[in-house]
Amino acid sequence: MENNAPVTIIGLGLMGQALAAAFLRAGHPTTVWNRTAAKADRLVADGARLAPSVDDALAAGPLAVICLTDYQAVHDLLDGSGMAGRTLVNLTSGSSAQAREAARWAEQRGARYLDGAIMAIPTAIGTTDAVILHSGPRADFDAHRSTLEALGTATHLGADHGLASLYDVAGLAMMWSILSAWLQGAAMLRAAGVDAATYTPFAQRLAVGVAGWLPGYATQVDRGSFPAEVATLETDARAMAHLVEECLALGVNAELPELLKAMADRAIAAGHGGEQYPVLIQEFAKPR
Template sequence: MASQTNSDVTIIGLGLMGRALAGALLTAGHRVTVWNRTTAKAEELLARGALPADSATSAVNASPVTISCVSDYQSLQQAFAPVADELDGRLLVNLTSGDSAQARDMARWTERRGAHYLDGAVMAVPPTIGTAEAVILLSGSKTAFDSQRPVLDALGTATYVGADHGLSALYDVAGLSMMWGVLNSWLQGVALLATADIDASTYTPFAVRMAQGTVGWLAGYADQVDSGTYPPDDATLATHAGGMAHLVAESERLGVNAELPRLFRSLVDRAITAGQAEKSYPALLEQFGQESRTS
């Protein structure tokens, strides 16, 4: 085997995302070694010039950098357990989805074996990998991140979020919360307008304007959160509560599921009970720091 260079990369895990990652690295001119429990998934990549490995151990030994993207942390640990003695001095970039505790545990396991570790989250779908549209969040060693920028940048927009290995996972779930919040609220609106025979395509341009306008408030609201002061420059929580009551009542009257707006209202009602009626909407943050309650 030829000697390793900084352009050598190993990919472990060849699902849709793993194959996309390997393909982007090949396109960028890297020498890529691939391994997957199901060898058939490597065929297209081998035809493009990827090198096969017959085991996880030989795959890790082939490159100074190994990128893993498997189904879960249990699979990740199973793949790397036989390789534990081969990791010294290498970099493991883990793009397997999981939570922040799992990321920190994996970092400790890896670093005890003399390796460097970056935990990551892929905020993209496979067809966008290798383009600027694909955001790859990474946390852990800044030195390791900087030293492997050519590799990481080949995957998309590589974004370092901090030294805490759990940060990528936290950003990931926070981003998903934002995504599902927007999508579920849009669906609530679609259901409401459908009762008046307004289709989703007609409603959506208005929904987009509302979403974009709301996004414009976030920077100012973030300043309020960071300072711990909530001046009601636009509206008080009491005003929001009145609007939410209308949304709940209208949904119920029209036979549209009102669980989501009832949740909104319950959070605001609790904040008002806690004496925050005349504060701005971000004061609701305190409710997110409390255990959930059932009404």
């Protein structure tokens, strides 16, 4: 169904320009504003309207997407602006606490507020590969869902405004852990003359295989019950010791394997050696 809803984009950095371009491609009348106005030139040539002020930009339609460097910039720019009656979708990266605080701040000023996180690079915006997370009142998301879908795969996570930021950083933890584990293996195999390209198909198969374990392990975490159906943590810890020894013998960095082993050893010392790997949630769920 055609959607001609007007949209406003505030912030035309690398990401904001991509967001505005995607709205234009989808046929939305698009108003833009940026501190450095020249960054709007190409968008204006493609049909966007450059607002002379933030207030003018906010007045252009019911929905304003904000994409600035950080939350401080959002507050500095929009405090005192005419946001009442508008729905703000803030796609600026920040913490869950900042998102919840921004929601209170916007609602006190009469605006509806959705927080968001962009799990994509600018060139993916406007394709289904661009996953964009939203959190806040479901009704506000549903009211603008078909417009937000012009930017990518629009997902609503829940009413808690902090959820988009939390999923964002959970995704980063996942991404960096997988990449670091792959680099660990690449460093070890390189010491034996195997290049990364040769090792990588094995690593990919393993990553996909391990990903398949997650739903079953999630059941254990959610139930708080960790029967050893496949292996005990003690068995895993012995394999971790081999990994550490091998790294040290090869002369490669052993910090990551040592961290994994230290966490497993703590759980074993606390009496969980006969349980399965997800029991480590008890180590991850508390501060050191």
